[in-house]
Amino acid sequence: MPRLATSSFDKTVRVWDVDNPGYSLRTFTGHSASVMSLDFHPNKEDLICSCDSDGEIRYWSINNGSCSRVSKGGTTKMRFQPRLGRYLAAAAGNIVSILDVETQACRYSLKGHTKTIDSVCWDPSGELLASVSEDSVRVWNLGTGTDGECS
Incomplete structure (x- = not known):
């Protein structure tokens, strides 16, 4: 994908053309607080998601420039599950919501x-999720059989 995205304390998300880095393809506005994290959907090229420090998660359409959905649940980091993109891991405080x-x-x-959780990261299979805080690293099994257990 020849796109790059940035989030900002000015409450915006920008999508850039990698081949022309001085040109912003889209600027998304609507967050009421600083945007802390964003991620492209792994197989829906039109979809990008962002979360702000007030816990608001926004789903954006890159093609038409609009916000398609707003929900609550992430304040620091969020990441789509790799490959399928069925789940979104969103960290808020010391809890990760799937x-x-x-x-x-x-x-x-x-x-x-x-x-407070500082980072979340999926393994390539999308069955394991690591969450990192100042006190620990936890690896969660979200695959079949032991769903949601810490490994």
């Missing part, structure tokens, strides 16, 4: 950190 991208239902609430 949200169903289509319905916005919270599938799992992963608890175990005592400090």
